[in-house]
Amino acid sequence: MTSFFTLSRIRMSVQIVMLVFTVYGGALVGHYLSDKVTGALPALSCAYDQQNAGYCVLIPLQHQLHHRVGESIVRAQQFSFDYVIPLAFTMLTFLAFFVVLNKAFCGWICPLGTVQELIYKVGRRLRLPVRRFTQATVGRIRPYKWATLILLVLVLPLMAGLGYTSYVTGDAYCQVCPSRVVTTLLTANGEQIAVNTADPTAFAFSAARSAIFGFILILAFGMRQPFCRVCPMLALHAVFRRIVPLRLAKKETGEKCGKCKACYQACPMDIHEVAFEFGSKAFHADCTMCGRCVEFCPDDGMLALKLGPIPLFTASASYMKARAKIDKPDGTLPKKKPATNPSPAE
Amino acid sequence: MKTIYKMACVAFVLSTGVAQAQHAGHGDMPKGPMAPDWTAYPVLASGGGFSRAGAKFQAFNMHAMDAASYASFDGQTAEDLNTATQPLTVDENGAVAVKSGAKGGYYILRVTGHGPGGEEATATTLKYFSNPGPAPRDLLNIARPGFEIMPAVLPREHSHYRENETWAFKVRMDGKPMAGLAVVMETSNGTKTEYVTKADGSVDVTFPGDFKDIPKDQWRHGSPPASKFVVAVRDGGLLATYNDSYNLDAYGDKNLWAGIGFAMLGMIAAVPLVRRRKTDKKGA
Numbered sequence: 001m002t003s004f005f006t007l008s009r010i011r012m013s014v015q016i017v018m019l020v021f022t023v024y025g026g027a028l029v030g031h032y033l034s035d036k037v038t039g040a041l042p043a044l045s046c047a048y049d050q051q052n053a054g055y056c057v058l059i060p061l062q063h064q065l066h067h068r069v070g071e072s073i074v075r076a077q078q079f080s081f082d083y084v085i086p087l088a089f090t091m092l093t094f095l096a097f098f099v100v101l102n103k104a105f106c107g108w109i110c111p112l113g114t115v116q117e118l119i120y121k122v123g124r125r126l127r128l129p130v131r132r133f134t135q136a137t138v139g140r141i142r143p144y145k146w147a148t149l150i151l152l153v154l155v156l157p158l159m160a161g162l163g164y165t166s167y168v169t170g171d172a173y174c175q176v177c178p179s180r181v182v183t184t185l186l187t188a189n190g191e192q193i194a195v196n197t198a199d200p201t202a203f204a205f206s207a208a209r210s211a212i213f214g215f216i217l218i219l220a221f222g223m224r225q226p227f228c229r230v231c232p233m234l235a236l237h238a239v240f241r242r243i244v245p246l247r248l249a250k251k252e253t254g255e256k257c258g259k260c261k262a263c264y265q266a267c268p269m270d271i272h273e274v275a276f277e278f279g280s281k282a283f284h285a286d287c288t289m290c291g292r293c294v295e296f297c298p299d300d301g302m303l304a305l306k307l308g309p310i311p312l313f314t315a316s317a318s319y320m321k322a323r324a325k326i327d328k329p330d331g332t333l334p335k336k337k338p339a340t341n342p343s344p345a346e
Numbered sequence: 347m348k349t350i351y352k353m354a355c356v357a358f359v360l361s362t363g364v365a366q367a368q369h370a371g372h373g374d375m376p377k378g379p380m381a382p383d384w385t386a387y388p389v390l391a392s393g394g395g396f397s398r399a400g401a402k403f404q405a406f407n408m409h410a411m412d413a414a415s416y417a418s419f420d421g422q423t424a425e426d427l428n429t430a431t432q433p434l435t436v437d438e439n440g441a442v443a444v445k446s447g448a449k450g451g452y453y454i455l456r457v458t459g460h461g462p463g464g465e466e467a468t469a470t471t472l473k474y475f476s477n478p479g480p481a482p483r484d485l486l487n488i489a490r491p492g493f494e495i496m497p498a499v500l501p502r503e504h505s506h507y508r509e510n511e512t513w514a515f516k517v518r519m520d521g522k523p524m525a526g527l528a529v530v531m532e533t534s535n536g537t538k539t540e541y542v543t544k545a546d547g548s549v550d551v552t553f554p555g556d557f558k559d560i561p562k563d564q565w566r567h568g569s570p571p572a573s574k575f576v577v578a579v580r581d582g583g584l585l586a587t588y589n590d591s592y593n594l595d596a597y598g599d600k601n602l603w604a605g606i607g608f609a610m611l612g613m614i615a616a617v618p619l620v621r622r623r624k625t626d627k628k629g630a
Contacts, residue, residue, distance in 0.1 A: 032481035033503040034451070050502055129622050167567045181609075193609060194600035198568035210605045214612025222620030 070161015451479020
């Protein structure tokens with residue numbers, strides 16, 4: 001591999017293609033629901049984008065909990081397996097996709113992840129300072145993704161179906177998801193950034209959505225993947241990450257490892273375990289399988305992206321040396337060397 | 347974890363306040379057919395009994411004689427159309443039931459008979475049963491016998507026709523496009539507009555911005571109830587109609603500038619986190 005065809009550049013190319021496909025792909029696959037690639041994509045491809053090629057799995061998950069499970073229990077005053085069959089099919093479809101790429105859906109496919117990454121790159125071009133969380137702060141933030149998954153994706157939609165909470169909470173996560181704003185704005189549709197004035201709950205959720213969008217938009221100039229850290233999709237992926245053959249692998253031991261921390265600095269999710277833990281513990285729930293840790297690891301074979309036992313991309317000192325000339329582990333561009341006049345002797 | 351607990355409590359309390367009021371009407375079945383007082387054209391109105399397995403309709407402003415439903419399908423041949431066609435029985439009051447058999451997708455309901463002026467009338471409407479099913483592309487475009495006006499394309503599932511949007515309809519006779527015919531659109535909000543079909547039989551119809559001030563207690567799920575419309579076209583002694591519903595304008599219950607304002611608030615809140623600090627300069 002030459003220094004031009006780095007894993008990061010290949011990944012960015014895939015991300016751009018997938019951004020176009022997930023946001024505008026309806027022109028290619030078709031307009032109607034049954035034309036879409038799937039209604040259970042393990043990435044934040046928003047259904048409010050009328051031109052998309054596939055839907056995020058969180059949409060049917062919330063709707064089925066709301067309409068099929070919750071409302072059916074209210075109507076029939078009983079629980080039946082019929083109510084959960086669509087839910088089971090949604091999760092099976094999700095798993096059918098997930099088993100192929102694992103958490104790479106976050107690092108390679110998700111349109112919101114790509115947009116945040118592109119904004120961060122602009123921040124580096126503008127030489128804005130890089131902001132990173134301390135290990136302690138990362139530790140405090142991590143539970144939020146589980147809270148978002150449990151509260152907004154699972155509990156509130158079910159409560160809405162049972163009649164305990166507002167209808168608006170039937171898709172509580174979608175109500176605040178910044179991808180809903182980002183992907184629709186990319187299609188020149190401003191409807192999802194507008195605040196809903198119909199009732200207080202809808203107003204509160206839509207105002208929060210717009211504010212979160214603005215917050216993430218600016219934060220991404222200085223911080224890598226700010227929203228991903230609390231994204232419920234990251235949590236959903238984390239539940240199933242161990243059953244998929246494609247994964248981040250690290251050797252069980254290594255004397256040199258843990259000293260340079262280049263992998264930790266390269267990690268857009270600030271996962272310190274990748275530097276200080278070994279074996280399967282290094283593949284953390286927050287990993288998006290972007291592969292930057294593998295790229296910047298100078299210890300031959302210490303880290304690898306593997307498909308089962310087959311290494312797809314392995315850390316090597318020579319690759320890292322060439323890679324570091326493009327940008328630093330945290331994405332900062334290297335300083336330009338002052339032009340030097342050739343010596344007269346030459 | 348305390349913060350998460352507080353967040354959960356706030357979200358729950360916020361959302362329960364209006365939950366019961368909003369939820370009261372949800373899931374209620376339509377109580378029965380209501381004769382339209384807004385049009386004299388033949389229309390097919392919901393007659394109650396809607397479920398994922400089927401729906402009842404009531405023909406108004408016509409003497410209904412025959413009916414058929416067409417399930418959405420993939421195919422272009424007459425055999426495909428035959429397979430998708432289900433003859434239906436119309437009772438003496440003009441009531442007809444469409445059965446989806448819990449199979450999803452779109453169903454066209456077409457009722458034929460005599461119109462208010464004694465003309466040969468074909469009334470058509472469309473129902474979406476929210477189970478997986480083929481796209482309605484072939485269902486809309488295939489050549490069907492008779493005189494008809496049909497949507498060229500439908501709003502995507504879970505979307506609607508909305509005020510101030512323009513949508514294409516097609517007028518055909520035995521599948522052949524009919525050019526130069528006058529198409530009338532009438533809405534339950536009292537608007538009447540006229541259009542003329544183009545050479546390919548299509549006509550672009552703009553849904554009028556005519557939603558009235560509907561009291562909030564009649565709103566459901568944050569929106570006023572949908573209004574009705576019918577598009578009708580005549581050719582000699584033939585009359586064809588298509589009726590459906592349309593909703594409030596995309597921004598009718600939203601405020602774009604408020605949304606931009608909240609987005610800017612979010613941006614301002616993030617600025618201190620990314621701006622250059624003295625320690626950055628020292629570090630540099």
